[in-house]
Amino acid sequence: MTQRIVELLAPAGNLEKLKVTVSYGCDAVYLGGEKFGLRSAADNFINSELAEGVKFAHDRSVKVYVVLNSFLYDRDLKELPEFLIFLEKVRVDAVIISDLGVLKTVKELTNIPIHLSTQASCLNVEAGKLWKKMGVKRLILGREVSIAEASKIKKATGLEIELFIHGSLCMAYSGNCVISNYTMGRDSNRGGCAHNCRFEYSLDFKDKKENSFFMSSKDLMGIAQVPEFFSHGIDSVKVEGRMKTHLYVGTITKAYKRAISHYEKNASLSPAMIAELEGELRKVSHRDYTEGNLTKRADEYSIFDKREHLDVDYMFVGQVVETKMGEHILMEVRNPFFQNDQLELLPFSEKEKTFKAFPLENILGEVVEKAHPGMLVKLPYVEGVENLNLIRGRSL
Amino acid sequence: MKISTYLNKLSDLALYKKYPISDVILGAKELSRTGELTLHDLNSWPNKCWDAGIRPILEWDVLMSENSFNKCAEFLKHVHLNHFFAVRVQDPGAINYILENYTELKIQLVLETGNHNFKSIETWVQLLGKRLERVILSIELPKATLKDYLQKLNAMGVRSEILGLGKVLLFYTPRNLLSPLWSGKEEKIEALATGEDTPHRNFPVMENFHGTFMYNTKDQFLLDHLEELSEMGLSFLRLDLRFDGYLEVLPKIGGLFKHFDSELVQRIKKLYPRKISKGFYKANKTDVLFKKLKNKNIGKGQGLYLGDVIDVRKKKLMGIRFNSTNMELHPGDYLEIRTPEGKVKNIQVKELLDSALSPMEKAISGNIFFMAHVGGVSVRSRIFKEDRI
Ligand code: SF4
Numbered sequence: 001m002t003q004r005i006v007e008l009l010a011p012a013g014n015l016e017k018l019k020v021t022v023s024y025g026c027d028a029v030y031l032g033g034e035k036f037g038l039r040s041a042a043d044n045f046i047n048s049e050l051a052e053g054v055k056f057a058h059d060r061s062v063k064v065y066v067v068l069n070s071f072l073y074d075r076d077l078k079e080l081p082e083f084l085i086f087l088e089k090v091r092v093d094a095v096i097i098s099d100l101g102v103l104k105t106v107k108e109l110t111n112i113p114i115h116l117s118t119q120a121s122c123l124n125v126e127a128g129k130l131w132k133k134m135g136v137k138r139l140i141l142g143r144e145v146s147i148a149e150a151s152k153i154k155k156a157t158g159l160e161i162e163l164f165i166h167g168s169l170c171m172a173y174s175g176n177c178v179i180s181n182y183t184m185g186r187d188s189n190r191g192g193c194a195h196n197c198r199f200e201y202s203l204d205f206k207d208k209k210e211n212s213f214f215m216s217s218k219d220l221m222g223i224a225q226v227p228e229f230f231s232h233g234i235d236s237v238k239v240e241g242r243m244k245t246h247l248y249v250g251t252i253t254k255a256y257k258r259a260i261s262h263y264e265k266n267a268s269l270s271p272a273m274i275a276e277l278e279g280e281l282r283k284v285s286h287r288d289y290t291e292g293n294l295t296k297r298a299d300e301y302s303i304f305d306k307r308e309h310l311d312v313d314y315m316f317v318g319q320v321v322e323t324k325m326g327e328h329i330l331m332e333v334r335n336p337f338f339q340n341d342q343l344e345l346l347p348f349s350e351k352e353k354t355f356k357a358f359p360l361e362n363i364l365g366e367v368v369e370k371a372h373p374g375m376l377v378k379l380p381y382v383e384g385v386e387n388l389n390l391i392r393g394r395s396l
Numbered sequence: 397m398k399i400s401t402y403l404n405k406l407s408d409l410a411l412y413k414k415y416p417i418s419d420v421i422l423g424a425k426e427l428s429r430t431g432e433l434t435l436h437d438l439n440s441w442p443n444k445c446w447d448a449g450i451r452p453i454l455e456w457d458v459l460m461s462e463n464s465f466n467k468c469a470e471f472l473k474h475v476h477l478n479h480f481f482a483v484r485v486q487d488p489g490a491i492n493y494i495l496e497n498y499t500e501l502k503i504q505l506v507l508e509t510g511n512h513n514f515k516s517i518e519t520w521v522q523l524l525g526k527r528l529e530r531v532i533l534s535i536e537l538p539k540a541t542l543k544d545y546l547q548k549l550n551a552m553g554v555r556s557e558i559l560g561l562g563k564v565l566l567f568y569t570p571r572n573l574l575s576p577l578w579s580g581k582e583e584k585i586e587a588l589a590t591g592e593d594t595p596h597r598n599f600p601v602m603e604n605f606h607g608t609f610m611y612n613t614k615d616q617f618l619l620d621h622l623e624e625l626s627e628m629g630l631s632f633l634r635l636d637l638r639f640d641g642y643l644e645v646l647p648k649i650g651g652l653f654k655h656f657d658s659e660l661v662q663r664i665k666k667l668y669p670r671k672i673s674k675g676f677y678k679a680n681k682t683d684v685l686f687k688k689l690k691n692k693n694i695g696k697g698q699g700l701y702l703g704d705v706i707d708v709r710k711k712k713l714m715g716i717r718f719n720s721t722n723m724e725l726h727p728g729d730y731l732e733i734r735t736p737e738g739k740v741k742n743i744q745v746k747e748l749l750d751s752a753l754s755p756m757e758k759a760i761s762g763n764i765f766f767m768a769h770v771g772g773v774s775v776r777s778r779i780f781k782e783d784r785i
Pocket residue numbers: 169170171172177178179180188193194195196197198
């Protein structure tokens with residue numbers, strides 16, 4: 001049985017990560033240029049990289065959406081037209097906006113389809129109707145909206161609907177947190193969020209005191225809800241994480257692609273498969289997972305009342321940049337590991353393959369005991385390896 | 397310039413009447429973030445406001461996912477809306493609902509989050525047309541910008557309002573963040589929160605029916621600038637008088653509106669129970685700091701972006717990943733290399749090698765190629781191909 005398709009939309013923090021996520025099977029990517037997006041610390045794309053990214057994605061039938069979701073000042077708006085004309089020229093598939101001034105400028109100058117950013121906190125049918133009047137094609141709903149509510153918004157507006165399915169959650173209604181602005185002098189709605197919600201706070205309730213990370217949210221994981229995304233007609237599911245590593249992006253894309261493709265073909269997702277994929281999603285750096293608001297209102301168990309930690313069982317050791325059939329793999333090292341370590345290759349769609357890092361040589365053919373980030377190493381050839389595959393290892 | 401404020405006790409009307417308070421905001425638990433009035437209050441107080449010569453405004457400022465929206469819309473059916481001068485909304489859903497279903501009701505549009513460019517404000521104004529009674533602007537707009545916007549709004553015949561005194565909302569979530577730490581059954585839970593490693597202490601936090609709210613440690617206080625704001629053309633200054641001792645402060649504020657006196661402002665400051673600040677009124681530099689987070693050095697180069705340095709064997713070789721799809725590189729071509737530290741090296745390519753270190757005639761997209769290491773160039777340097785031969 002063939003189901004209608006749910007688009008898997010993945011983050012591309014830079015050109016390399018775009019290639020990773022496209023190779024691991026996403027249907028669309030979202031990325032930011034040098035300005036106008038909300039991730040000031042992300043690598044982001046200079047124009048020539050952006051053009052390269054669009055070409056790479058389009059050659060593989062993957063769509064590219066560009067974020068322009070910062071709350072812009074007047075002076076920024078003056079700089080926007082040049083960038084918009086460039087985006088139309090390189091044929092991006094949509095822009096993601098949250099500000100009416102940006103929306104108006106896009107409409108005045110281009111025919112690029114407009115997606116409303118989650119930053120605009122579109123939460124209900126009536127809001128959807130208003131944004132439809134404004135000419136948006138897709139609503140990226142607030143993370144407070146359930147799948148069932150999203151479905152109602154879709155039916156009532158006829159617009160495309162996108163929901164977050166995985167990743168970090170902003171605890172506040174998007175666009176409605178200015179803690180960084182007032183405490184750090186950094187505008188969270190212009191890319192300067194200092195993540196104050198992740199701090200530990202001492203809470204004084206008058207008659208008792210309590211220390212708590214009470215504002216920190218667990219991370220969203222919606223793999224078990226994939227069938228519901230289908231049955232409710234959601235058009236696109238989005239993975240958060242333009243700042244995350246290649247391994248994160250690759251692993252998450254692969255897991256969700258498997259779930260979506262499997263459901264598309266079979267109209268079911270067995271508990272065993274969900275458990276297996278959840279196991280994969282737990283191998284990348286994450287806070288404890290929650291279903292957020294996907295099926296019911298996020299409750300007290302959605303609070304991650306702990307200090308941030310990045311302990312993970314697996315780490316990203318590198319990416320394959322060249323293969324010589326039957327001879328060797330050339331890998332760009334991202335985290336240190338030793339000769340003889342057990343490594344795992346992540347093929348684009350097949351099961352992971354374990355192999356031993358022996359022999360381990362640098363590009364000059366010299367044997368090295370330890371591989372360091374910022375070097376290329378030759379590893380033994382692994383059957384089925386492809387360029388851009390990721391390799392992970394057990395954390396030290 | 398007139399005053400708008402909140403009405404929580406009917407008995408306050410008599411006092412408000414004496415001062416230039418022209419509008420009172422009425423918030424019910426069901427529709428307003430912090431309102432505590434009942435349906436009965438909403439339906440009986442407005443006429444009393446009109447009798448006192450004060451215009452009643454209904455506050456519907458909660459943000460609502462679909463299910464909550466439907467509950468609010470149902471509640472609204474029981475409110476005698478024709479008794480109100482206007483309704484105050486922020487959620488675009490509420491805006492659209494009022495526009496389409498209550499065609500006589502004027503709208504006061506809350507643009508306090510974002511809307512930091514005039515084009516955005518102007519577009520909202522055009523969308524609401526004659527239904528718009530006023531816009532409530534962000535207190536993050538610095539004076540110079542505010543002045544410019546007020547001039548433009550006045551030219552368009554649109555009234556304006558900003559918060560002049562009161563708590564500054566920093567954070568709003570629908571999740572219940574305090575109740576998991578609190579065993580009581582109260583509908584409203586309050587605490588003071590102090591974050592680690594921060595000089596800012598005692599952020600007021602409040603959880604109620606709508607979620608959890610955090611406020612700044614200092615309240616907005618613009619009473620020193622009354623004359624200036626009035627000259628700039630601001631129509632309404634909102635004073636949030638929901639603090640202990642407001643009965644003593646209000647007459648003094650009333651006096652200020654009649655005749656500005658900076659000594660009186662100082663006395664008000666002394667009486668005011670919380671710490672105060674002008675916020676971003678003087679200047680807003682909140683986008684200056686984070687620009688430093690970006691590595692500007694690595695941005696654009698001369699010529700076309702080719703790829704990145706991914707391996708360096710000092711004084712021997714460097715490995716480059718060829719990212720560009722639209723070009724080739726040959727021995728003899730010129731490159732500009734920009735290092736993460738901002739150094740720029742211009743070189744001519746002598747020899748290109750593959751991963752077996754054998755010479756290559758050319759390098760193309762997707763290739764990893766090697767060439768002689770250029771002193772000072774490190775991993776993550778970017779390579780641009782220059783347009784010269
Ligand atoms: S501090 Fe937390 S809640 Fe506030 S904008 Fe940043 S991530 Fe969101």
